[in-house]
Amino acid sequence: MTTLTAPTPPGATRHDHPALPGGYAVPDFDKPLPPREGDREIQYREALREAMSEEMRRDERVFLIGEEVAEYNGAYKVSQGMLDEFGAKRIIDSPISENGFAGMSIGAAMYGLRPIVEFMSWSFSFVAADAILNNAPKMLYMSGGQWGCPIVFRGNDGAGGQLASTHSWCVEGLYANVPGLKIAIPSNPYDAKGLLKTAILDPDPVFFLESERMLGDKAHVPEEEYYIPFGKARLVREGGDCTIISWGRPVNFAAEACERLAADGIECDLLDMRTIRPLDMDAVVESIKKTNRIVIVDQSWPFGGVASEVISQITEQAFDWLDAPPVRVNTADVPTPYAKGLESAYLPNPDRIYDAVKQCTA
């Protein structure tokens, strides 16, 4: 595609790259973000919809494709109403054919469009593994910088709905291993909007991990447009006794645990990492220098996962600042069970985080 110039949101600058005719827009990340407090309470799913709709209004190259995204109004109602606004050429119902429509969208991204691909669940992304792991993140490198792949894959990640083993994947443990992609994982509606807007503008493939368990969560989301930078953790809570870091849904469990720990006189820094690739290790190390202790809460399996990576980087960058071994809280190292009690015990939860901090600060 040679005829199109990337539209730029207010305040953004256009950058050029030989692989992307028309360049790409980079938001002004120095601009302060709007307040998180307010009374415009909307659901996480509505925040996602707002992000997509705002970008689709500005940039006609952006389209949404996935199972049930159009006439069904979204299997989880994320895309509700979007077919009416944007029409069937841009809100596209796909057959249940992940390898096909993910691969097709990658081809469209190479050509110059900006696809948003919805996986009903990231658990279904494995049948498209070759497309999303072998093609999207490697195209720029394999072609020596000739063809990029500006695409967003998004969908539900993680357990919690009694869906058992095959439908409960936390894919970050596997996918974070692959260079060439970026991974964002918002824990709340405000971040869901701001991170998804950044993902859609980003010229590299972004894996955007949502959670079916959080789609109904409500919080203030500013009506205005805003972009949250990748690689900048948010300090959710401040305290000097221990650092807790997490990403995605368990950030909320960690916040709950922090309340109980505070009642016991233990004050924690809680960092919401917001993106896994890039990973804001600067914020982690800065906090460790203050607390000298860290607990990592990761909703994927422990072996070779994201928590393990964080601990590796801590030992490389902040070993001398630690007063205790790092403690990780992962999902249990078993396939996801169905029974409610088993599933609950399998997941990171406030009790397990509370215990981990107690252990770390003992």
Place this chain on the structure above:
Amino acid sequence: MTQASASTKSPQSTGKPSDGLSDDTLRKWLYDMQLIREFETRTMQAYQQAKIGGFCHIYSGQEACAVGTINSVNQDDPVVLAYRDHGHALARGMHPRACMAEMYGKLEGCAKGKGGSMHMFDKPNWLFGGHGIVGAQTPLGAGLAFAARYEWEVLGKGKKKVALCYLGDGAIDQGAFHEALNLASLFSIPVIYIIENNGYSMGTAIHRHTANHENLISRGQSYGIKSIEIDGFDIVDVYDQFKPLADECRDLQRPGFVDLKTYRYMGHSMSDPQKYRTKDEVDTWKEKDSIAALASRLMTAKSDGGRECLSEDDWKAMRSEIAEIVRDAVQFAENGTDPDVGAELYSDVYIHPVPNLSPMGDYIHGDKNPLL
């Protein structure tokens, strides 16, 4: 080219698309096919000398397929390939130097030495790569066509295009291929799946690797896609049958499917001992050689149904010229620059690198691709 001719029309009008082809065009096709043959011969030599590494799949025998089909579409129609991709890259217009230098792993290669034999990309020629995983390029081909259609239909820019997606007969057994066919027909996407049916899926003969192998076009037909069989040894026949299909797919914005019957003279890859077929079988196919057949047609007298636009001397001169060009490509690759580790190992990973993407350090932008 060695010599221009005043004659631009074929001697007899038979109502075929090829009737409109000039002698120059046919001589150019002969040139292109011979260039591929000579290039692959030198590629094999370089591989045997360990100048080229990795997997290397030789195209010799199939030249009429790439040259005949690529010359049926426009220069800005998107093309995507499997891993047996040197021939298509040359037919599409990639400079032999860039192609050979890539296999030598040099910075002057089409992918700066980051892709190798199986990954020939050429943006100026709308070539979206060779792809190493069998069948992986088939959804990509649908996506290129989807985007081309979206460009003129939704964005109101550009023009009607048709995308070409090449695959071998081995790839028709992959799920990705069937998903791509379904989507292409369902969404009415102008992509033509060209099955270069050389009879083998690596070392497994077609009757042993796919059901209903005598009737491959039923694969396309079952998805409601116009599907035709073409003898891939006669380049004029390839053009006569493929060009109308390409025009129709472009015009109607519909997919197409071609069982393009061909044969590869060499093994699946350079490491193939070819225990699964006899030398006699290979020799029998070589008697149909597409290059020899076209040269003969161009040299045959018009009174005998030929074109009479190429002399023995012309043909000899053409081959000498090509041999020199390929020698030059090899020399160019030999003299190429090894990619600098500091500049190239960590570049071209992200278009927009930011800090903390990797524990190993920051990603960078490397040298600009020589083709851009």
